[in-house]
Amino acid sequence: MNSWEIVIGLETHVQLATKSKIFSGASTAFGAAANTQASPVDLALPGVLPVLNKGAVECAIRFGLAIGAKVAEKSVFARKNYFYPDLPKGYQISQFELPIVQGGHLDILIGQGEKSVEKRVCLTRAHLEEDAGKSLHEDFHGKTGIDLNRAGTPLLEIVSEPDMRSAEEAVAYAKALHALVRWIGICDGNMQEGSFRCDANVSVHQPGTPLGTRREIKNLNSFRFLKEAIEYEARWQIETLTDGGKIEQATVLFDPATGETRAMRSKEDAHDYRYFPDPDLLPLVVSADWIERERDKLPELPSAKRQRFIRDYGLSAYDAATLTATLEMADYFEATVRVAGSAHAKLCANWVMVDLAARLNRENREILDATVSAAQLGGLVLRIADGTLSNAIGKKVFEALWLGEATSADEMIEAQGLRQITDAGAIEKLVDEALAANPASVAEYRAGKEKAFNALVGQVMKAAKGKANPQQITELLRQKLTAG
Amino acid sequence: MSLTPSEVERIAQLARLEIAPAELLTARQQLNGIFSLIEALQAVDTTGVEPMAHAQDVSQRLREDEVTHHDEDGTARARFQTVAPEAENGLYLVPKVIE
Numbered sequence: 001m002n003s004w005e006i007v008i009g010l011e012t013h014v015q016l017a018t019k020s021k022i023f024s025g026a027s028t029a030f031g032a033a034a035n036t037q038a039s040p041v042d043l044a045l046p047g048v049l050p051v052l053n054k055g056a057v058e059c060a061i062r063f064g065l066a067i068g069a070k071v072a073e074k075s076v077f078a079r080k081n082y083f084y085p086d087l088p089k090g091y092q093i094s095q096f097e098l099p100i101v102q103g104g105h106l107d108i109l110i111g112q113g114e115k116s117v118e119k120r121v122c123l124t125r126a127h128l129e130e131d132a133g134k135s136l137h138e139d140f141h142g143k144t145g146i147d148l149n150r151a152g153t154p155l156l157e158i159v160s161e162p163d164m165r166s167a168e169e170a171v172a173y174a175k176a177l178h179a180l181v182r183w184i185g186i187c188d189g190n191m192q193e194g195s196f197r198c199d200a201n202v203s204v205h206q207p208g209t210p211l212g213t214r215r216e217i218k219n220l221n222s223f224r225f226l227k228e229a230i231e232y233e234a235r236w237q238i239e240t241l242t243d244g245g246k247i248e249q250a251t252v253l254f255d256p257a258t259g260e261t262r263a264m265r266s267k268e269d270a271h272d273y274r275y276f277p278d279p280d281l282l283p284l285v286v287s288a289d290w291i292e293r294e295r296d297k298l299p300e301l302p303s304a305k306r307q308r309f310i311r312d313y314g315l316s317a318y319d320a321a322t323l324t325a326t327l328e329m330a331d332y333f334e335a336t337v338r339v340a341g342s343a344h345a346k347l348c349a350n351w352v353m354v355d356l357a358a359r360l361n362r363e364n365r366e367i368l369d370a371t372v373s374a375a376q377l378g379g380l381v382l383r384i385a386d387g388t389l390s391n392a393i394g395k396k397v398f399e400a401l402w403l404g405e406a407t408s409a410d411e412m413i414e415a416q417g418l419r420q421i422t423d424a425g426a427i428e429k430l431v432d433e434a435l436a437a438n439p440a441s442v443a444e445y446r447a448g449k450e451k452a453f454n455a456l457v458g459q460v461m462k463a464a465k466g467k468a469n470p471q472q473i474t475e476l477l478r479q480k481l482t483a484g
Numbered sequence: 485m486s487l488t489p490s491e492v493e494r495i496a497q498l499a500r501l502e503i504a505p506a507e508l509l510t511a512r513q514q515l516n517g518i519f520s521l522i523e524a525l526q527a528v529d530t531t532g533v534e535p536m537a538h539a540q541d542v543s544q545r546l547r548e549d550e551v552t553h554h555d556e557d558g559t560a561r562a563r564f565q566t567v568a569p570e571a572e573n574g575l576y577l578v579p580k581v582i583e
Contacts, residue, residue, distance in 0.1 A: 018549045019549050019550065019551050020549055020550055020551045020552070024553060025547070025550065025551055025552030025553045026551070026553040027551045027553070032556075033556075033558060033574055034573065034574035034575050035558075035561045035564075035565075035574050035575065035576070036555045036556060036557075036558050036560075036561055036574070037553070037555070038561070038564075039553035040564070043564055045564070051545070051546070051547045052544050052545075052546050052547065053546070053547060053549050054546035054547060054548055054549060055548075055549025056549070057546065074543075076537040081498075083500050084581070085576075085578040085581055098537070135581060136575065137580070137581075140572060140575070140577055142580055143570070143577040143578060143579065143580055144577070144578050144579070144580050144581050145572065145573070145575035145576070145577055146575055146576040146577070146578055147574075147575055148576070272498055274498065277537040277538065279538065279539075281538075281544055282537075282538050282540065282542055282543055282544040282545075283537045283538060283543055283544060284543065284544045285543035285544070
């Protein structure tokens with residue numbers, strides 16, 4: 001049986017986080033009453049002219065710098081012609097031959113844990129364009145309702161090379177891109193509201209043979225749909241070819257309800273967009289000065305931060321990647337380390353990635369909404385690191401901080417006497433008491449039942465209210481049981 | 485260069501123009517006339533000339549990212565919709581379109 005290789009390229013539409021539209025002064029805020037954010041320019045009333053939004057250009061420049069691309073000194077807007085009621089001009093203003101961002105790359109991490117590997121995905125281009133309005137097909141006595149609030153919203157369409165080889169890689173790329181556009185503040189990343197949507201070009205072939213014919217899956221607005229759609233499409237293409245069939249180039253839609261893709265239009269009736277330079281807009285010139293000013297505004301980028309975390313804090317590549325998944329997470333981690341000290345960075349990383357992440361996950365919250373501040377967590381880590389708190393009590397303190405029952409680990413340690421018992425004499429006393437009170441367990445242990453030992457540890461820990469150092473208990477118990 | 489009748493039909497379809505069979509010949513003649521003008525332009529040797537994206541050699545002016553269109557109460561919308569064939573609940577209504 002020959003093996004098949006899946007080849008995937010993504011086109012991603014990123015809604016830019018500007019206040020106003022790309023060519024008009026109407027607001028881009030989500031959720032306004034229909035058509036109250038549609039200016040004469042967005043409605044394509046006669047005699048209006050588009051005027052380009054400087055903020056949208058800044059976003060594109062920043063993205064270009066963040067992916068190491070060439071930011072074109074001169075780029076051109078073109079008209080992409082097609083007829084649809086939510087596009088009142090009869091054309092979309094986009095960029096065709098000379099896009100503002102050319103080339104670039106994104107490094108992504110494939111796989112989980114310490115076995116994950118880095119892969120470089122090259123980008124073809126990213127260009128500025130306007131979004132269309134929305135068609136509402138339901139319930140207007142057989143008519144379609146048109147809301148043009150979204151018409152003219154600035155988009156950056158980011159096109160990757162066909163560098164991905166599995167649905168997993170495509171999702172890793174989409175997630176890295178999603179994190180990056182939020183990181184550099186050019187997109188709010190809200191996928192439910194359509195701020196970040198992907199089209200996937202999928203083809204299959206046998207390695208060593210030319211690339212197969214691709215089909216384009218449109219409008220995937222969640223990472224799960226992206227994965228499911230690619231998996232279904234690739235399987236369908238492989239089955240079709242294995243059965244002796246042929247793949248026709250086509251645009252397909254993914255139906256989340258059935259998990260299937262189906263053809264929307266085939267190549268024969270594919271749109272002929274008749275692109276040409278828009279005479280209403282002059283070439284966009286971006287000076288070297290302007291590019292440098294935008295470079296100065298960029299935060300430390302994820303890849304640089306990742307490298308620094310590995311170098312300065314001794315974290316593994318996987319930990320560093322997890323902690324730089326979002327800027328908020330990275331900032332939280334570093335704020336924790338500032339309190340606990342770099343020597344305890346690994347312990348901070350564990351608390352942020354495991355305990356804090358689990359708690360956030362459970363309540364479906366973002367790190368910005370965490371009720372334990374980074375300073376509070378740093379204070380807690382410090383007390384665990386210096387032996388004041390046992391790990392078990394640490395978890396209880398974390399819970400109390402989360403619920404607002406305490407304001408700091410130190411305060412709670414004093415108020416509730418949580419200090420870990422490390423005094424050998426005190427622990428020995430507890431051990432002796434436990435041995436005297438549980439002769440049955442002692443007998444069982446001596447008869448070779450290891451379980452009985454754990455029961456004894458539990459008894460001591462219970463008597464110590466969880467505050468004794470478990471290692472010390474274990475050592476003392478063994479000593480006494482073997483000696484006696 | 486001369487267009488075939490089916491090419492004229494295709495162009496009309498793309499531009500959503502309804503051309504009756506009787507008009508097809510006239511449309512074809514007119515389009516071919518335009519093509520002869522373009523042929524004259526294409527005869528000029530442009531080797532080494534950088535294509536221009538616009539007839540004027542100036543660059544795009546930009547506006548600051550500010551909201552200047554305010555219509556929270558829908559007053560402007562009501563005015564715009566007086567020229568729409570049909571509107572309801574603030575939406576423009578058009579013949580049903582489902583791709």
